[in-house]
Amino acid sequence: MHPGIIFLGVIIGSVLFHIFTPWWWTDIASNWGAMDDTINLTFWIGGGVFVLVCLFMVYCIFMFSYKEGRNVEYKPEDHKLEKILTIATTVGVIALLAPGLIVYNNYINTPKDALQVEVNAWQWGWQYRLPGEDGILGTAQVAKITDDNPFGINLDDPNGKDDILIEDDVLHLKTNRPVKILLRSLDVLHNYYVPQFRAKMDAIPGILTYYWFEPNKIGEYEVLCAEYCGVGHYAMRAKVIVESEDNYQKWINEQETFSDLIAKQENDKLKITIVAKSNN
Amino acid sequence: MSDEYNQENKPLEAQSSETMSGTPSKDIDYVRPAELPEQDLYHGHSFITKWIFCQDAKVIGVQYFLTAVFTGIVGLVLSWLMRLQLGYPELVPFITAEHYYQFVTMHGMIMVVYFLTALFLGGFGNYLIPLMVGARDMVFPYVNMVSFWMFFIAVCVLMASFFVPGGPTGAGWTLYPPQAILPGTPGSNMGIILMLVSLSLFVIGFTMGGLNYIITILQARTRGMTLMRMPLTIWGIFTATALAMLAFPALLVSCIMMTLDKMLETSFFMPTILQAGEVLDYGGGSPILFQHLFWFFGHPEVYIVALPAFGIVSDLISVHARKNIFGYRMMVWAIVGIGALSFFVWAHHMYVSGMNPWFGFFFATTTLIIAVPTALKVYNWIITLFRANIRMNTVMLFCLGFIVTFVNGGITGIFLGNVAVDIPLSDTYFVIAHFHMVMGIAPLMVIMGAVYHWFPLVTGRMLSEKLGKWHFWFTFLGAYSIYFPMHYLGFIGVPRRYFEMYDSPYVTSATGMNEFITVAALIVGFSQLIFIYNIVASLSIGKPAGKNPWKANSLEWLTPEVPPAHGNWGEKLPVIHRWPYDFNVPGAKEDYITQTTPPSEVISAEVEKT
């Protein structure tokens, strides 16, 4: 059998696989449809080039396999052809890059009305902090973390007092409201990634990173840690629940703020001292 | 003592006599007289100086080759173990999460650095550079020998890390701190230290070799060998070596700094960290800095393994398609341009790393610019096939396999380079599929093709074509069916470096594919036994090759003895009159004109001036 047939089979097979594949991206649940569009565009241009290049190659090996005395072209260079190809490729590249950069520009510029959510990552789990009524998160440092202050909030920062602390890996979000995810890590690199939202960013100890998206489909989503962070990396999952405004309000009202926590702890301490005293 | 060397510095005359003779053809055959005196070589006599501490670049090349293939096989076995875990979790009880990550790390590092880099530059570079540019040996044979032994020690240190307490490092081949040196990662004590030491040794050893390759190519070419008459193989290896000389420093620096972070608790890369409820003694450092240093090395590194492959494949295609390579000049400029640009794109690996977000624009642009010269190379390969006379032998098959896999992998690279597209795909199996396509198979195809091509030169015997074809189809189809579907895992969103996928809804849908990939990987792996058998058997029963069995033009086939002896050229260095791609020149008697053929012998052929 002529090897060209097998190569042809590989190309056709690839295209068919692409068309009929049961594996495809999860239904998008955020505003980043534009990312999917750029991917599709890249598929069209890139896939087209792949097929063309390979078909031309197959054509050549069919037409020009070895024959004694075949008339072979001797033309070391063809400036015109080379110029055309360079320009065509440059055009292709620009066609891919321009939309990509526009999408990226949106990605790094968070809308003003975005809700802030701080994600705290550690080996190997997640917790969250939401700004309280003032809409501002208090500053925090890893060095300040204690049992009483699980997020390391600076005690002298008034903005931190009403911050809502969620010491649990389930995060609730409102639909159709942009969120700015602020990522902190307490130890190593992590990455807060929900495939349906498309967006992702690493959490890095020592600095703060961010990304934003607008969830637009009610449902429950799994969070995967997408940056290697040690043996527990694969098990570092969490959950995001996107829900309606009402449910969200209900949920948020049940959560504890930092001052609640402090108050509770004072209370506990008090209790302990009382107990201790009464024991004496 | 004196017979250990060539005659005391022969004067220049030894080489320039040719132009002095007053033949009538003097004008068109004129080649500038020699600039350099005859090289002074040390000839070993004992077994040790001839085969162990040998200063002959050809022997050193073979030593590099064998050592690198050994590490490659270790890497291959590790990949089976990984695949077994991914396809059939819990089938192999001893693969725990710790072990899995150690396998991934060692697999990646071995394959990229100790296998491909060493094989291409140390192996092919040493063997081919002096032969192809017409030198007697590398310019500093002694340093060259030390280079190999440094590499050898580096490999030993690397392999030793499998046996130390805690095992080898499991930090991922990118070795990102802080996790690389914290207890949550396997092998974070001895393992990581040995890895860093081994890499440093590798860099030092490589620097010694690299200086040799660069200076041999720049300063020790034979008469008539201009830069624009060098085979593309040499251009690829040369540029790759230049990249390595400039990229490895960043690796060395990051290794030193990480070693200090580990051993002395400095805080170069370590910010304040909470471990098990305790704040560690670190503070103020920047993990991102490591990533920048690593990728300032890492991206040139991936071209270090790609450029020699580009060069070699150009030569193989040209020889076996019996046609000149199309657009030689363009190919050279593309190689050099890709090399130069590769220092300006490193942070495309860090789009989602939390670096300054504005960098995305810069790096996406530079990254996609690189696609243009690369695309030109691809076009030139396939245009070379057009109206050629293609021998469909094993070597050519591997070249075709290379083109298919490289274009496929290159285009997925374009996905990743475009920052908005990379965001959903980064750190998923799409990336894994991308780089195995473009680095795991494409250059390997070239290596295998190159082995079929140059085996007759090195050993004097041909490899079996029949076994070769089986080997090719198993490898190509098998590897393609491993990695082509793998892209779609990435689309689903399966993250890389996952020990187990189990319960996620969209991940479980891929179980079937994972099993399939594992089976394919095992088949491909085992089919390499055909190759190894072919090599071992052909050493004794292979058809004698004779001189220049492929009717190639380039110098390495034109030595007086095959396989070439120490000093390569016998009495007199060859004199070059043309580029190595004069195949099927109209008017010539044969379908090839070797580089040493003087114009007066092919008067009737319409060769283009090079």
Next chain:
Amino acid sequence: MVNKIMDETQNKEQATTHKIGIYLWIWGLLFVLSFFSYMVDWFAFQGLLRWTLILIFMFLKAGLIMAFFMHLFWERYALVNVLLWPMTAIACFIILMAAEAKYTVFTRLLYFFIGG
């Protein structure tokens, strides 16, 4: 003819030695420039002025050492270019890392200390 080339090679070697005066001049200049850079600190110049002066003296010194002590001035242009062009990669690295460092310290201050 061969002898002629040998002769010329020898001449070339002669050409690489230069009048002692050049070396002494450069030597002196280096001392003076070093003294100047030291004075920058002595007089405790601050801000832009300090940086401009430091960098000017630094590059002048580096240039003199490379050009004359290391003979780059007399070297073939091919070599000079091969040595200097790679510095663009370093320059790019420096500029980007400066931007990165500014960004890092900005987020640190904003989110760990000042608040926004």
Next chain:
Amino acid sequence: MSDNSLNNLPGGFKGMTHDMGSDQTAFKGVQWGKVMMWIFLLSDTFIFSCFLISYMKGRTSTVMDWPNTSEVFSLHVGNVPVPLLLIAIMTFVLITSSGTMALAVKYGYEKNRKMCGWLILATAIGGLTFVGMQVFEWSKLIHEGVRPWENPFGAKQFGSFFFMITGFHGTHVSIGVIFLFIYARKVFRGDFDNGKRGFFTTMKSDYVAIEILGLYWHFVDLVWVFIFAFFYLW
């Protein structure tokens, strides 16, 4: 064929295109060893650049105070602290040794064995003095409590970068000093005049070796210029 001989080559950019387009050597008349040293130094430049870039990144992005170098490195003359005094002296010593090295190279090519040998020795002594002062500086800092992993005056990174970068530079100087002594011996013994073969490399000795060693030594000086500017004056 004098048009191709080495003396009549075109210079400047024209010479560059000529060299690159020609056969055999890309840098006409430059010996292998010299090109090797240059390319090695280029690679080494990248190493030091990476160190200094890391230092810039580390220093700029730390929120802790960076110690005031002119105070930290001041010496007391009598009772008055003189800022950077030691560093200034070190700089002058290194530049002096660079000058003697340059002259050694010159006399080497003139086959003036005596001068060459003594100048190399002088260079080596300069290098030793430099290393000695560096040891003094290190011990002074260590005495004050600065360690690679801690720094009583502020940011931890100060100690780390200081010891690492000056340590790496000091290692270069020390290696240079060792080679200087070896070469001084060789010069005095006359190896370069009679082309004796090297013990390890079995290559013939040649006065080019002095220039190559000189390149290395000047490079060490060159790096110090940058360290001086960025580490001490910043």
